[in-house]
Amino acid sequence: MKAVRRYGLRLERKRFLVRAWRKSRGLEEIANRTDAIRERELLCFVTLRNERIRLPYFLKYYRERGVSHFLFVDNDSGDGTREYLMEQPDCSVWWTDESYKRSRFGMDWINRLLRLYGHDHWCLTVDPDEFLVYPFSDTRPIPALTDWLQASSIKSFGAMLLDMYPKGPITAQPYAEGQNPFDIACWFDAGNYSIERNWEYGNLWIQGGPRARAFFQDNPERAPALNKTPLVHWQKHYTYASSTHMLLPRGLNLVYDEWGGEKASGVLLHAKFLDTFTKKAAEELERREHYAASAEYKAYAEGLRENPDFWTKWSEKYINWRQLEILGLMSKGNWA
Amino acid sequence: MSTLGFVMMCHTAFDRAAQVARHWAERDCPVVIHVDKRVGRAQFDWLKQEMSDLENVKFSKRHKCEWGTWSLVAASQTASELMLEAFPGVRHVYLASGSCLPLRPVDELRAYLAARPMTDFIESVTIRDVDWTIDGLNTERFQLRFPFSWKRHRFLFDRYVEFQRRIGFKRKIPDGLAPHLGSQWWCLSRQTLSAILQDPKRREFDRYFKLVWIPDESYWQTLVRNYSRNIESRSLTLSKFDFQGKPHVFYDDHLHLLRRSDCFVARKIWHRADRLYQSFLDDSGADVRRSEPTPGKIDRVFAKALERRTQGRAGLYMQSRYPNNEWENGKTAAPYSVFQGFNDLFLDFEPWLSRRLGASVHGNLFDLKRARFAGDAETYAGCLSAAPELRDYNPERFLTNLIWNTRGERQVFMFGPQDNQRPGAFMAGDSNAQISVITGGWAVRLFTANRNFSDIRTEAARLQRREVEFVNTLRHVRSRAEIRIWSLAEFLEEPMENLQRILDAMEGAQASRLTEAPRMADLSGLPKFLQNLKNQGMNPFAVGDFPQEGVAPLPAGADNRPYLVR
Numbered sequence: 001m002k003a004v005r006r007y008g009l010r011l012e013r014k015r016f017l018v019r020a021w022r023k024s025r026g027l028e029e030i031a032n033r034t035d036a037i038r039e040r041e042l043l044c045f046v047t048l049r050n051e052r053i054r055l056p057y058f059l060k061y062y063r064e065r066g067v068s069h070f071l072f073v074d075n076d077s078g079d080g081t082r083e084y085l086m087e088q089p090d091c092s093v094w095w096t097d098e099s100y101k102r103s104r105f106g107m108d109w110i111n112r113l114l115r116l117y118g119h120d121h122w123c124l125t126v127d128p129d130e131f132l133v134y135p136f137s138d139t140r141p142i143p144a145l146t147d148w149l150q151a152s153s154i155k156s157f158g159a160m161l162l163d164m165y166p167k168g169p170i171t172a173q174p175y176a177e178g179q180n181p182f183d184i185a186c187w188f189d190a191g192n193y194s195i196e197r198n199w200e201y202g203n204l205w206i207q208g209g210p211r212a213r214a215f216f217q218d219n220p221e222r223a224p225a226l227n228k229t230p231l232v233h234w235q236k237h238y239t240y241a242s243s244t245h246m247l248l249p250r251g252l253n254l255v256y257d258e259w260g261g262e263k264a265s266g267v268l269l270h271a272k273f274l275d276t277f278t279k280k281a282a283e284e285l286e287r288r289e290h291y292a293a294s295a296e297y298k299a300y301a302e303g304l305r306e307n308p309d310f311w312t313k314w315s316e317k318y319i320n321w322r323q324l325e326i327l328g329l330m331s332k333g334n335w336a
Numbered sequence: 337m338s339t340l341g342f343v344m345m346c347h348t349a350f351d352r353a354a355q356v357a358r359h360w361a362e363r364d365c366p367v368v369i370h371v372d373k374r375v376g377r378a379q380f381d382w383l384k385q386e387m388s389d390l391e392n393v394k395f396s397k398r399h400k401c402e403w404g405t406w407s408l409v410a411a412s413q414t415a416s417e418l419m420l421e422a423f424p425g426v427r428h429v430y431l432a433s434g435s436c437l438p439l440r441p442v443d444e445l446r447a448y449l450a451a452r453p454m455t456d457f458i459e460s461v462t463i464r465d466v467d468w469t470i471d472g473l474n475t476e477r478f479q480l481r482f483p484f485s486w487k488r489h490r491f492l493f494d495r496y497v498e499f500q501r502r503i504g505f506k507r508k509i510p511d512g513l514a515p516h517l518g519s520q521w522w523c524l525s526r527q528t529l530s531a532i533l534q535d536p537k538r539r540e541f542d543r544y545f546k547l548v549w550i551p552d553e554s555y556w557q558t559l560v561r562n563y564s565r566n567i568e569s570r571s572l573t574l575s576k577f578d579f580q581g582k583p584h585v586f587y588d589d590h591l592h593l594l595r596r597s598d599c600f601v602a603r604k605i606w607h608r609a610d611r612l613y614q615s616f617l618d619d620s621g622a623d624v625r626r627s628e629p630t631p632g633k634i635d636r637v638f639a640k641a642l643e644r645r646t647q648g649r650a651g652l653y654m655q656s657r658y659p660n661n662e663w664e665n666g667k668t669a670a671p672y673s674v675f676q677g678f679n680d681l682f683l684d685f686e687p688w689l690s691r692r693l694g695a696s697v698h699g700n701l702f703d704l705k706r707a708r709f710a711g712d713a714e715t716y717a718g719c720l721s722a723a724p725e726l727r728d729y730n731p732e733r734f735l736t737n738l739i740w741n742t743r744g745e746r747q748v749f750m751f752g753p754q755d756n757q758r759p760g761a762f763m764a765g766d767s768n769a770q771i772s773v774i775t776g777g778w779a780v781r782l783f784t785a786n787r788n789f790s791d792i793r794t795e796a797a798r799l800q801r802r803e804v805e806f807v808n809t810l811r812h813v814r815s816r817a818e819i820r821i822w823s824l825a826e827f828l829e830e831p832m833e834n835l836q837r838i839l840d841a842m843e844g845a846q847a848s849r850l851t852e853a854p855r856m857a858d859l860s861g862l863p864k865f866l867q868n869l870k871n872q873g874m875n876p877f878a879v880g881d882f883p884q885e886g887v888a889p890l891p892a893g894a895d896n897r898p899y900l901v902r
Binding site: 136139140141143144147148151152153158159160189190191192193194195196197204206207208209210212213216217218219220221227255256257258259260261262263264265312313314315328329330331332333334335336 | 578579580582584585587588589606608637638640641642644645646647648649652653654655656657658659660663664665714715716717718719720721723725726729730733734737740741
């Protein structure tokens with residue numbers, strides 16, 4: 001890579017850091033319990049809006065897997081999300097009513113919090129509908145993974161987004177608070193993902209799955225990206241460049257092996273397609289606060305009217321991480 | 337009187353170290369603990385306090401320890417000296433670390449050692465025979481000097497090694513030493529250990545080893561050869577290393593694996609593996625076994641992990657495996673067959689082939705209108721969509737996905753010059769592809785098409801051009817597929833034999849002879865059609881020398897089989 005381009009990326013990274021600082025001035029501290037964070041603890045960073053119903057299960061899921069502290073940015077929820085989080089002893093909450101879009105879809109806020117509180121911690125950055133599955137996730141907590149990664153001098157861990165969907169129309173089975181969303185949305189596409197390399201940032205560009213199949217048949221290049229690097233041993237100078245798809249410095253994006261081997265990787269189970277989705281899609285379409293002028297939500301709104309069912313006879317029913325590993329969606333690498 | 341003593345090297349997870357030290361000490365095994373000097377006072381005091389009620393636990397003088405340096409040997413020396421001096425009854429000294437865990441009751445280990453009172457258990461291999469050194473430094477670790485830390489001053493380390501190589505520097509190995517390497521976790525008898533520590537030449541040896549790289553893997557392993565009467569060249573500690581040279585870690589879910597290994601001590605245990613510590617430090621469940629340690633089962637698990645990390649699964653493209661071109665180690669997951677021109681020449685080729693193979697056969701997967709999956713399905717294995725835009729967004733991945741998704745079931749599909757040609761080059765370079773081409777097959781389809789002749793002429797020229805390009809790709813030196821190419825005329829000379837040959841070459845296809853022929857298109861009039869093309873200035877050379885008198889149609893049915901070669 002040419003020195004000029006390398007330097008360009010360096011400037012870009014600095015720009016993101018400054019931007020994060022600037023945008024973070026709109027953040028209002030609601031509950032700051034970060035004093036309780038101990039050395040080397042696993043932290044979880046989340047931006048959210050109106051996700052009250054999902055929170056109990058979300059917190060339970062990650063607490064059980066070893067997250068010590070949660071840092072939330074609440075983007076002006078009106079459904080009690082903030083109040084609920086403030087009561088939680090292991091959650092710190094910031095509030096803002098500024099534009100989600102103009103803070104690069106929440107990434108500026110998160111970058112700032114990561115810089116302030118994430119330094120030298122393993123940091124997990126997810127949405128409230130993303131659930132990390134990793135090798136041995138049924139028997140080992142996430143700190144087992146991060147200890148191993150650290151001992152292997154690995155700084156970031158890739159986990160592809162896997163869209164889960166129910167059988168039948170997505171409104172057929174309503175989601176109840178505290179319920180495992182994958183009791184309802186337990187199906188997924190096993191093998192229709194297209195992968196391309198992004199030479200600029202060194203990451204892989206993964207698209208496909210049920211969303212591409214159902215909503216982006218005619219313009220697949222607009223289908224949402226599924227590659228994610230949610231788990232990073234954070235250092236002050238790191239920054240997320242585009243959602244959690246790409247990081248800078250670019251070495252952090254190299255979560256794949258180029259010489260035929262397999263690195264360890266996980267999957268983010270995406271519980272987006274529940275009955276809560278139709279309402280959300282309508283609202284987001286109204287708000288126009290999402291990526292590419294909410295093109296994704298536009299496509300959803302149209303697609304959902306015509307054909308609200310993702311299920312095909314080739315859909316796989318989720319069992320456990322070993323199944324995902326056999327299907328080639330994730331890998332143990334050399335972790336045994 | 338206790339006959340077995342443990343020397344424990346600790347630098348982190350002191351709660352676990354304390355737990356294990358207490359376990360041994362309470363079972364009448366003296367323990368000498370060495371704590372890394374870089375560890376803070378508070379933690380050291382905590383550990384000392386924790387052990388204060390145990391008389392047979394002692395702390396040795398602390399050294400600053402760093403991986404790969406002499407300090408680790410020095411620490412084990414002082415700790416061993418203390419052990420031999422303070423506990424005269426000890427017959428065997430076992431070197432362990434703070435993250436070791438006993439897997440079998442200590443009495444079993446004691447009995448095992450008592451039955452072999454003069455044996456030293458230490459892995460000690462001549463340098464020629466090891467293959468697990470990092471960075472390719474093998475004999476050189478004894479011949480060069482390594483004053484710089486590999487972890488902290490990698491740059492200086494590398495430069496200094498380079499420099500020594502360039503000037504041809506070689507250290508002299510002291511007389512009486514034959515360099516050996518091995519695992520740093522050993523169990524030595526008092527006689528051997530004290531002989532090494534009290535050797536009159538020890539200062540000379542120590543001075544030499546101070547500048548050897550990773551001396552903790554070679555100091556004891558080399559010197560033991562001078563004194564031991566009986567060496568068992570293996571470590572009693574189960575300790576596995578991965579390809580980066582760092583130890584594998586054991587977790588709760590390894591419980592049964594560790595149980596079945598019958599090893600005495602394992603390293604290294606994750607410090608939060610509560611279930612392992614709980615079950616192995618608890619004597620109540622101890623069953624009586626006298627079996628030899630068999631780490632083989634565990635070896636297999638880790639060997640597999642190593643293979644997955646370095647070779648990966650052939651034909652898999654995913655988020656953490658995306659090989660560079662030519663590094664795929666198998667471009668696709670399984671063999672597959674591609675037919676070009678066959679479904680032009682034969683009217684019912686796909687159903688016929690499907691019956692013949694007893695498997696589903698796809699139509700033209702790369703047809704511009706849609707991916708023609710078997711049975712004209714909208715989606716196929718792995719939820720692959722038939723939508724052409726999705727497929728053409730990345731046709732190579734479409735193909736590799738299909739082959740991966742249907743592992744265990746041979747994929748067969750049609751291809752043609754009218755299709756998307758992009759995957760052609762990929763298939764040609766794939767050793768899993770079996771590609772059979774009848775060039776000029778398109779002429780048969782055009783011949784029967786109901787279209788204006790000028791259109792047909794243009795289309796024929798276009799298809800021929802594309803086909804020639806594909807055939808050239810196939811004939812390129814870099815192509816690795818199993819390739820058969822006939823012109824239409826050549827193929828028609830003995831069609832059934834040619835088909836039979838293709839099927840015979842398919843792995844797993846039935847070996848029986850063809851009994852039923854596919855229905856061939858009516859070719860009467862084709863020579864005239866070809867002549868017309870020529871007359872209009874388009875030379876259909878891909879068809880070959882098609883006889884003017886035409887060819888006899890294939891007889892259908894199984895009754896008369898004149899095409900069979902006996």
